[in-house]
Amino acid sequence: MNISDIRKHFPILDQEVNGHPLVYLDSAATSQKPISVIEAIDRYYREYNSNVHRGVHTLGTKATDGYEGAREKVRRFIGAASTEEVIFTRGTTTAINMVAHSYGRANLSEGDEILLTPMEHHANLIPWQQAAKATGAVLKYVPMQPDGTICLEDVKEMITPQTKIVAMAHVSNVLGTINPIKEVAEVVHQQDAILLVDGAQSTPHLSVNVTDLGADFYAFSGHKMVGPTGIGVLYGKKELLENMEPFETGGEMIDFVDYYDASWKELPWKLEAGTPVIAGAIGLGAAIDFLNDIGMENIHAHEEELADYAQQALSEIGDLTIYGPKERAGLVTFNMGDVHPHDVATVLDAEGIAVRAGHHCAQPLMKWLGVSATARASFYLYNTKEEIDALAAGLKKTKEYFGHVF
Structure with a gap:
């Protein structure tokens, strides 16, 4: 990978912030967009803006081809068996809510168990809390190891004949932990339970094959993988999706409507009510093309190298705590002594360095860590590496600013 050449595709990176070259280290929140994605969205609005599926005119046909062509790109990118298994959503949050509501509430009963981990993003926690409240199901949590990983033996011990759903992040957005999803899926299926995977932090960074992983449902967002905001994907095994009632109803998803009843279209359209995010899907297709051109294996190897380099660079700064395992995805989460993470992020911003500070939509994990918030640099x-050097220099300046000594 020639990073210098890659950076030329991202016009937003070529600017100064507060008099310093921008160092953008917040891609776990949202990634920047290459020119090819921006141009694909612009081209849709300039040249063939139209609704999909309904019209027989030329623009409608071209828009439908672009939209459904993006679905096929997603299918290949994640290794789904059929485009019927690829549902476009607004993002990971909508996708997980869809499963929790349309599958979870229909298949859970009082006393059934939903198994989670303490590292889940709120998007993969609150929908299950609500499903449990609605059905009488019980939430259980796999214990975490001191380094922020989970042990497969603990998963085996926690799953019982009452376990109906296991919901787990592929990669933690705070710790960078990469969970053993394929092995977990084998354990889950031995108990005839189903596995939903939050892939928001894995799909942009790892080679993902949902069929090989054994996931029953897999959710991710376009904006974290150099695509636009407002578009995401729910992958689901065909037999599960076919037995789900629509999460939303209205136009586009119907087959026939009478005064007192209606029937639904076949997959995937029965789960995509209303006018979809057409430009977003086309932009996501362009993002997948961009990532494929570079190669997901190359991206993952580059981020592993950056994560190792960052851990070493930041570990040399005294009074700084790094959270999570050594083997991790491309992010580093940390705290500096008694300095609040928001203060750390503010000083870094003055140096042109963008990091995330707060609880990262993972308050139960903050409780497990024994902190109220952390700072996170994500790659x-x-x-x-020069940007990580800038981060380290900025943290040293932060430490000096708040009166710490080396």
Whole structure:
């Protein structure tokens, strides 16, 4: 990978913030967009803006081809068996809510168990809390190891004949932990339970094959993988999706409507009510093309190298705590002594360095860590070691600013 050449595709990176070159280390929140994605969205609105599926005119046909063509790109990218298994959503949150509501509430009963981990993003926690409240099901949590990983033996011990759903992040957005999803899926299926995977932090960074992983449902967002905001994907095994009632109803998803009843279209359209995010899907297709051109294996290897480099660079700064395992995805979450993470992020911003500070939509994990908030630097294909050096220098300046000594 030639990072210098890759960075040329991202016009937003070529600017100064507060008089310093921008160092963007917040891709776990949202990634930047390459020119090819921006142009694909612009081209849709300029040249063939139209609704999909309904019209027989030329623009409608071209828009439908672009939209459904993006679905096929997603199918290949994640290794789904059929485009019927690829449902476009607004993002990971909508996708998980869809499963929790349409599958969970229909298949859970009082005393059934939903198994989670303490590292889940709120998007993969609150929908299950609500499903449990609605059905009388019980939430259980796999214990975590001191380094922020989970042990497969603990998963085996926690799953019982009452376990109906296991919901787990592929990669933690705070710790960078990469969970053993394929092995977990084998354990889950031995108990005839189903596995939903939150892939928001894995799909942009790892080679993902949902069929090989054994996931029953897999959710991810376009905006974290150099695509636009407002578009995401729910993958589901065909037999599960076919037995789900629509999460939303209205136009586009119907087959026939009478005064007192209606029937639904076949998959995937029965789960996509209303006018979809057409430009977003086309932009996501362009993002997948961009990532494929670089190669997901190359992206993952680059981020592993950056994560190792960052851990070493930050570990040399005294009074700084790094959270999570050594083997991790491309991010580093940390705290500096008694300095609040928001203060750390503010000082870094004055140096042109963008990091995330707060609870990262993972308050139960903050409780497990024994902190109220952390700072997080997250890396992507366009980041460099020089930017990590800038982060380390900025943290040293932060430490000096708040009166710490080396």
